[in-house]
Every structure is written in C-alpha cells, then in structure tokens.
Amino acid sequence: MSRNSLVAGQAGFAFAGLLFGQLMRFGYNLVVARLLGVEALGIYALAIAVMQVAEVVALAGCDASLLRFVNLYHNDAARQRQVIGFAAKSSLLFSLAVMALLMLFANQLSALFHGNELLTLALSCYAAALPFNVLTQVTAHALQAFQHLKPKIIATQLLSPLLLLLFTLLFYYTVGIQAALLMPFLLSACGALLWILLPFATTTGIRFIDIVRARHDNAMLTYALPLMAVSLFSMLSHWLDVMMLGIFSDAVTVGLYHPAARTAGLLRSVLLAFAGIAAPLFAELHAQGNKAEMARLYKLVTRWSVILLIPPLLIFMVLPQQVLSLFGAHFADSGAVALQLLSAAYFVQCVFGIASTLLAMSGYAQLSLINAVVALALQAGLNWLFIPTMGLQGAAVASLVLFLLLSALRWLEVRLLLQMNPLSTMLWKPLVAGAVTFLLLMLMHSWLLMLPSLLALGVGTVIAFSCYVALMLMLKLEVDEKEIIFKYLPFMRKDG
Structure with missing residues (x-):
C-alpha cells in the first residue's frame, strides 16, 4: 500500500470517528440551547x-x-x-x-x-x-x-x-x-x-x-x-x-458564544485526523533521513486539508446567521460575526497547524513546548485586550489574531529549520474552485436571505458543495487524489 493510501485510509477512519463525535457534541449543544x-x-x-x-x-x-x-x-x-x-x-x-x-x-x-x-x-x-x-x-x-x-x-x-x-x-x-x-x-x-x-x-x-x-x-x-x-x-x-x-462577563455571554465556537470547531476535525496519522509517518521518515519524502507528505497533507475545508468554510462565512439559527434566533443575532471570525481562525490553524506536528516529530519537541507556552501567553494577553471592550466578538478576534501570528511563526520555523514549505502550486485548483463558489454564493445571497433560515441553509449547502466538486472535477484531479478515489470508489475507474 502506498503512503498516500495509508494516510488517506487511516485518516479516513480517524476522521470519520472524530467527525461523528464532533457532530454528536454539536447535536448536544443544539439540544441544550433549544431545550435548556x-x-x-x-x-x-x-x-x-x-x-x-x-x-x-x-x-x-x-x-x-x-x-x-x-x-x-x-x-x-x-x-x-x-x-x-x-x-x-x-x-x-x-x-x-x-x-x-x-x-x-x-x-x-x-x-x-x-x-x-x-x-x-x-x-x-x-x-x-x-x-x-x-x-x-x-x-x-x-x-x-x-x-x-x-x-x-x-x-x-x-x-x-x-x-x-x-x-x-x-x-x-x-x-x-x-x-x-x-x-x-x-x-x-x-x-x-x-x-x-x-x-x-x-x-x-x-x-x-x-x-x-x-x-x-x-x-x-x-x-x-x-x-x-x-x-x-x-x-x-x-x-x-x-x-x-x-x-x-457571565455564563449567559459564554452561552451565546459557545455555539459559534463549537460550529467553527468542526473544521478542526480535519487537522486532528491528519495530524494523528501523519505524526508517525513524519517520525519514520525523519529517522530514515528522507527529507524529500517528508516535504512531499507535508505538502500533501496541507493540500488535502485545504480541499476538505473550503466548502464548510464558505457556508460558515456566507450564511452565519442561518447556521446559528439552528440553535435559536438570539444565537444567530449575537454570534454571526463571531462565527465568521472563528471560521477564518480555524481555517488558518488547520492549514498551517500540521507544522507543529512536523516539528515535534523531527526532533524539535522542546521548540514545540516553547511554542505552546508562547501561544498560551499570547492568547491570554489578546483575550485580556479584546474581551472587556468587545465581548464575545473580542474573543473571536483574539483567536483570529492568535492563529495568524502562530501560523506565521510555525511556517518560519519549518522554513528555517527544515527548509520545507507547506504551500505548493497544486493549491491553485481548490483555491480557484473555492473563489468561484464564493462568488456564486454571494450572487445568490440576497435570494437566499428571502428563504426561511433552515431552507436557505440547506439550499446554500447543496449549491456550495455541488459547485465546488464540479469545479474540482473540471480542473482535473491530481494523481494523488485519483489514487485515493479509485481505491475507495473502484467503479469510477475506466476500463482500458
């Protein structure tokens, strides 16, 4: 089995479990918000x-x-x-x-x-x-x-x-x-x-x-x-x-903030799944001294993360009130901006967060610990700065600023210490597909807002995923993506 299939197969099982757990906890938060x-x-x-x-x-x-x-x-x-x-x-x-x-x-x-x-x-x-x-x-x-x-x-x-x-x-x-x-x-x-x-x-x-x-x-x-x-x-x-x-503040403010944080946190499932599977592979390749394969795997995981993250990110960014209306009208009014900010923050974290795993598995565990200490101190300072004046939006702003700074720091550390870059030219396809899908959603935004919230969310989700997948297929899949698709969906392989 190739390393691509190994990563995707094991990550698929881990991701499915993590996603189910996240969805159940999301459902629990829905029940508590609606009933309690x-x-x-x-x-x-x-x-x-x-x-x-x-x-x-x-x-x-x-x-x-x-x-x-x-x-x-x-x-x-x-x-x-x-x-x-x-x-x-x-x-x-x-x-x-x-x-x-x-x-x-x-x-x-x-x-x-x-x-x-x-x-x-x-x-x-x-x-x-x-x-x-x-x-x-x-x-x-x-x-x-x-x-x-x-x-x-x-x-x-x-x-x-x-x-x-x-x-x-x-x-x-x-x-x-x-x-x-x-x-x-x-x-x-x-x-x-x-x-x-x-x-x-x-x-x-x-x-x-x-x-x-x-x-x-x-x-x-x-x-x-x-x-x-x-x-x-x-x-x-x-x-x-x-x-x-x-x-x-108080428990009420926390209650208004938590649905936005939990919803945006669904994006982290991608990072958690890939980090758990990539860690032993990075460690094995580092022990073998195979830096070229480490760099390729680093870019591969980053690209797959971007591909998976873009559709839900677009929904959270374009229709935040409709998403939070699942919890209740007061959550939609209070937490929409926080959901947009937190979604952007978690997207940045997921795209660049695998660098932390790479550093730890490459013999820089002490640096990872220092990064964690610096991150916690920085987060506390940003929350102390923004929350008293901006409330729950301040907590979201603090998270976005934090992940932007940490991502830049980790990118620089990997670049200087390992001479690796997570970004590749192959990222243009999901980015272009995402940009076109975003423009389509914005063109239809006024019409979607005329629909009941739940219907607007359903229609917007179908449009976003359908458009994104169609564009990715039109732009043609990379060899890595084809290998995984044909492994798990063999009926799509053309004979001859």
Whole structure:
C-alpha cells in the first residue's frame, strides 16, 4: 500500500470517528440551547472547560506514554501489564485527588466565573465523572498501543457523546431542566468505561488485581510528565476564550458564544485526523533521513486539508446567521460575526497547524513546548485586550489574531529549520474552485436571505458543495487524489 493510501485510509477512519463525535457534541449543544436555554449552555461550557483541563492534570501524561512503553516491551507481556497497571493506578489516584479539590473549591470557581448555585452544582457533578473519564482514556490508549484503534474511537468519539445526548433528552422529558444539565455527563462517562473494559481485559490480559499490585515506574512517570505539560498548555489554549469570557462577563455571554465556537470547531476535525496519522509517518521518515519524502507528505497533507475545508468554510462565512439559527434566533443575532471570525481562525490553524506536528516529530519537541507556552501567553494577553471592550466578538478576534501570528511563526520555523514549505502550486485548483463558489454564493445571497433560515441553509449547502466538486472535477484531479478515489470508489475507474 502506498503512503498516500495509508494516510488517506487511516485518516479516513480517524476522521470519520472524530467527525461523528464532533457532530454528536454539536447535536448536544443544539439540544441544550433549544431545550435548556442560553444560561444552561454557558454553564455547561464553563464546567466542561474546567473538567477537561482537570482531566489532563489527572492523567499526568500516562495515557500518551503508554503508546511508547507498551511497544518498548513488545517481547515482554508481563512488563507490558506492569506499565499498563501503573498507568491506570496512578491516573485513578490522581483523578480522585483532583475530583476532591474540584468539589472542595466549586464555590470559589463558580464565583470566579460570575456563576450561580447551578454552576457550583454542575462543577461538582461533572467532577464526579473525572475518574471514569480518566480510566476510559488510559484503557483506550492501552488498546491503541496494541494496534486496536477501533475501541478507542467507539468509546470516546461515538458512545460517550451519544450517551450524553440521549441521557440529556431522557432527563429533560422525565425529570426536568436541572437534572438534564447535571446528571448525563456522569452517566455517559460510566457507560463509555463499562463498554471499553471488556476489549481492554481481552486484549491486555489485565485484571483488577494487576492494577492494585502495579509497582511504581519512575522511568514512565519521568517520560509522562513533560507530555502532560504539553497537553495542559494545549487544553488551556483550547478553552481559554470560554474561561476568560466567564471571568470578564457571565455564563449567559459564554452561552451565546459557545455555539459559534463549537460550529467553527468542526473544521478542526480535519487537522486532528491528519495530524494523528501523519505524526508517525513524519517520525519514520525523519529517522530514515528522507527529507524529500517528508516535504512531499507535508505538502500533501496541507493540500488535502485545504480541499476538505473550503466548502464548510464558505457556508460558515456566507450564511452565519442561518447556521446559528439552528440553535435559536438570539444565537444567530449575537454570534454571526463571531462565527465568521472563528471560521477564518480555524481555517488558518488547520492549514498551517500540521507544522507543529512536523516539528515535534523531527526532533524539535522542546521548540514545540516553547511554542505552546508562547501561544498560551499570547492568547491570554489578546483575550485580556479584546474581551472587556468587545465581548464575545473580542474573543473571536483574539483567536483570529492568535492563529495568524502562530501560523506565521510555525511556517518560519519549518522554513528555517527544515527548509520545507507547506504551500505548493497544486493549491491553485481548490483555491480557484473555492473563489468561484464564493462568488456564486454571494450572487445568490440576497435570494437566499428571502428563504426561511433552515431552507436557505440547506439550499446554500447543496449549491456550495455541488459547485465546488464540479469545479474540482473540471480542473482535473491530481494523481494523488485519483489514487485515493479509485481505491475507495473502484467503479469510477475506466476500463482500458
């Protein structure tokens, strides 16, 4: 199998899982916005922001370190069980400690975000789910280390968000609004863990007693803690806009901002999928000293990212109010500009963000850590500058400025250190197709605005994708694209 097919095939599976998870979480946000209200959505966003940061601390890098240590001891099953047991044991103990701290200081955290008693309750209830989520992540990464990616995708990207959505609907219609906001997060975490325990035990041979008896592994912990630092900076950066909006405003403002952030965040699925698959390939090519193939793969991933990102980007930019009207009229009025700004920001991040993966896999892990620290400090400063005066639009402006600066920095670093450039002449085709599609949408914009919001969104989406795909076919596909299409759609190959 060629590297093109490998990247596309594995990225296709990962992307499908990530996309499903994103869509389920998008659906959950829709349900909360429609049924529970703006403030409830803001409370959820603030609580989940705190929990995901806390989860990174509780994991202490043990999840990611399993990918290395399980394969390091591939000829020693007993040693493999030992490192998995230690990772599960230490993460569970850390998570219990972090859970206790969150519950103890829930009132203070709520006051920091100008929250009420409901936010305090949400922080406490969500904290109770922390040990379950942490164990799910550890078991999922252990399975991934044994080349079993499917259970991880099912548990974290399919089952967990699906259960969250279903339990929310169940509690809303049977108990009430508060129960629908507070209880499903814990129950979905329990469900995901219970499901993954069976394939985990079958694949690894780990028993509960192995986890209890696992000895301290100083080498693994030493390796894991720097990984935790990188993940912590990344997670803080991901949620900093939401948390600083809460600090400078309140849960209602966060609730109005969150649909725009979640919608634009769908674009990040492309980067997450390609980065996860490209990382080991970059590492392998770097070890072989094959810089030419690294440069080609870098351009290939960038081009495919642009191709996939342009159609949804155009919809978010041209019809932002219609997109956000899915959440409710007040979201469309308040968040349209934020959606446009955030969509542009995430597009820039996705196109140039693979440079961070390339640097890390090329022996510049310390530089990646420095970049993460600089990015977090810069983001905090930009949010502090823009949010107090511009509100939720200020948070979006800060994100756009941040990703423009970071993209320029990473492009320069890759250019100077590796002599590689992500941009190629082959990008002109998706850019031209996107530009023509954009002009068509703008010509039809006035007519689309005359339609009901949902109908306008549907018609605009069909027009955008149809025009874009037709233009890409007219401009003729590159050899790489043909290889992938013929692999997965063989009936399109002409005989002879």
